[in-house]
Amino acid sequence: MNGNSQADELTKVRHAVGLFRKGAIAEAEATVRAVLAVFPASVEAWNMLGIILRADGKAHEALSCYRHALSEDVRHAGAWTNLGNAWKDIGHVETAIRCHQRAIGERPDSADIYHNLGIALMAANRFEEAIVAYSRGLLIDPGLSQVRWDRALALLSAGRWAEGWADYNARIGGLGLPPRSLPGKSWNGQKALGETLFVATEQGFGDALWSWRYLRQARARVGRLILECRPALLPLARAHGLADEIVGQGEVIPDAGLHCYQCSLPGIFTADPGSIPPAPYLSASAERIARIAPALADGEGKLRVGIVWSGSPTFQSNAERSAPLDRFIESFAMPGVALYSLQMGPQRQDLATLRGAPVTDLAPYLRDFTDTAAAVSVLDLVIMTDSAVAHLCGALGRPVWVLLPYSAYWMWGNGKTSPWYDSVRLFRPAVRGDWTGVFDATGAALSELAVKLKL
The missing domain is CATH 3.40.50.2000 (Glycogen Phosphorylase B;)
Known part of the structure; x- marks a missing residue:
């Protein structure tokens, strides 16, 4: 392949990458398939097609694409780790782990590959090893909030709660919890008896119900507490008088000097299982x-x-x-x-x-x-x-x-x-x-x- 042909191939693959990142999955797939029609040995095109198919829920088809890529370049770290991701989706987690380890052997300075390895290890319930993988990724790039969030879940799964809570707030402003404009300063549990605390909803219904046991403790440390709820939970929250004021998600947020996300409350009050407030803490009407x-x-x-x-x-x-x-x-x-x-x-x-x-x-x-x-x-x-x-x-x-x-x-x-x-x-x-x-x-x-x- 001459230099111009290779440059043309890579330019078109990069265009497919751009389309994929914009969510134009079908157009990205068509683009990369057109590349393969001209350059059937293109490692980057086969790898990208696998990424697209996996994102479209076609993990089995993605496997074939990554194998094509590796048949052309057996040392392609990206294809190895993407192959591992597809195997993990299918449930072959031990095979996935081996693929990520092979990728690390080719590219030991990649935080993303260590992240992928950690995810596969978590799927195998190998929590301590996952913590090590995530930590190595963070040593390479400390700014990866998603890796820090995943490490929090690994630490919590391993029962290392105090360490897990330290990473848990990495979710705020990340993929799982997009940035919001909340009133006042972030609250970390300090006493502020003259202040109003706004507790923001997040994650699922179960997470909200789980966190509600801590509202009484939070209320004792501030002057006034406002709780935000998803609509289906509003009647239950109001029936129990869980806060001085309860507002529905999507309503105007009242003024407050402090704010806290509801799933941060357990990390403030519970360092270990012995400090969990007992249930029941709700009752039926x-x-x-x-x-x-x-x-x-x-x-x-x-x-x-x-x-x-x-x-x-x-x-x-x-x-x-x-x-x-x-x-x-x-x-x-x-x-x-x-x-x-x-x-x-x-x-x-x-x-x-x-x-x-x-x-x-x-x-x-x-x-x-x-x-x-x-x-x-x-x-x-x-x-x-x-x-x-x-x-x-x-x-x-x-x-x-x-x-x-x-x-x-x-x-x-x-x-x-x-x-x-x-x-x-x-x-x-x-x-x-x-x-x-x-x-x-x-x-x-x-x-x-x-x-x-x-x-």
């Missing part, structure tokens, strides 16, 4: 309980079990933490047990595909989390995958069994119980993707409970 109780009357004399099989579909890893509805019915529809669906969102439509299934849909009664709290308080047990309702049950002190994926969210720890909620029991797979083992163990436990209660 008697009026809402009376309203929903008739919908559960047909389960009288049985073990009334609520089920939730999916979290929010907008959550990046929701597919990994969710399980099919038919698994729940197959495993838990047993004599002496009445099933009730607490599922909300698009996945509620799964019930329509299983006509005649022995499940009562409570969604028509659930206008917000206050109604869900009432339903949970009437049910004997909730069995579910990881989502906000698990935190609601824990905050209410109601029994909940949470079915976790192999690489679970750090908050659930590494055992069968949760340091955050005494009423939670955790069921984990022995190996990646082993939902059968999880449902088998949970079904056996449910059968044992039904026998114990003589149902």
Whole structure:
């Protein structure tokens, strides 16, 4: 290939990169495929096509692209680490780790490759090794806030909470928590009895419910507290009087001298599990309980079990933490047990595909989390995958069994119980993707409970 041809090839690949960064995925793919039609041995074009396909959810196709690139240049560090990313997406995490290690061998000064290695190690539950990988990346480039945030999650997963909280604020202003104009100065827990503190909402519903236990402690250190909530949580927050003033997300933010994001509160007040404020710290409305109780009357004399099989579909890893509805019915529809669906969102439509299934849909009664709290308080047990309702049950002190994926969210720890909620029991797979083992163990436990209660 002559110099001009190579320059033309690279110019067109760079153009595809620019289109990809702007979100023009289809146009970027067309551009790079046009490059390959002229330069079929282009390492950079094959590598870029793999990146595009992986971003479009086509990890299997991306594998082939990276292999093409490596067949032309076996020492191409970018293709090795991108191959590792694709293998991780497919669930081959040990292979992914080897690919990233090979990439580091070719380019040991790349913070991005160490970051990718850390992500793969986290997927393998190798937390301490992930911490080392992230730390090496930060030694190369200390300004990478996403790497620092990921290291925070690794440290928290490893139980090294004090160190984890030190990195936790790296999320602020980053990809996970875009910059906002908040009133006053950032609050780090100091006493300011004459000041008003604005606590800003962030992350998911479950994160909000988890953080609310700290509002009383925060309120004791300032003069006045304003809490921001997503709309579905507003009635629950107001019913409990969690702050001097409660505003909905999107409403005008009141004046305040200080501000703090809600998920920063645990890091201020909890250095270790022994300092976690106890649950329950929420309760259900008697009026809402009376309203929903008739919908559960047909389960009288049985073990009334609520089920939730999916979290929010907008959550990046929701597919990994969710399980099919038919698994729940197959495993838990047993004599002496009445099933009730607490599922909300698009996945509620799964019930329509299983006509005649022995499940009562409570969604028509659930206008917000206050109604869900009432339903949970009437049910004997909730069995579910990881989502906000698990935190609601824990905050209410109601029994909940949470079915976790192999690489679970750090908050659930590494055992069968949760340091955050005494009423939670955790069921984990022995190996990646082993939902059968999880449902088998949970079904056996449910059968044992039904026998114990003589149902």
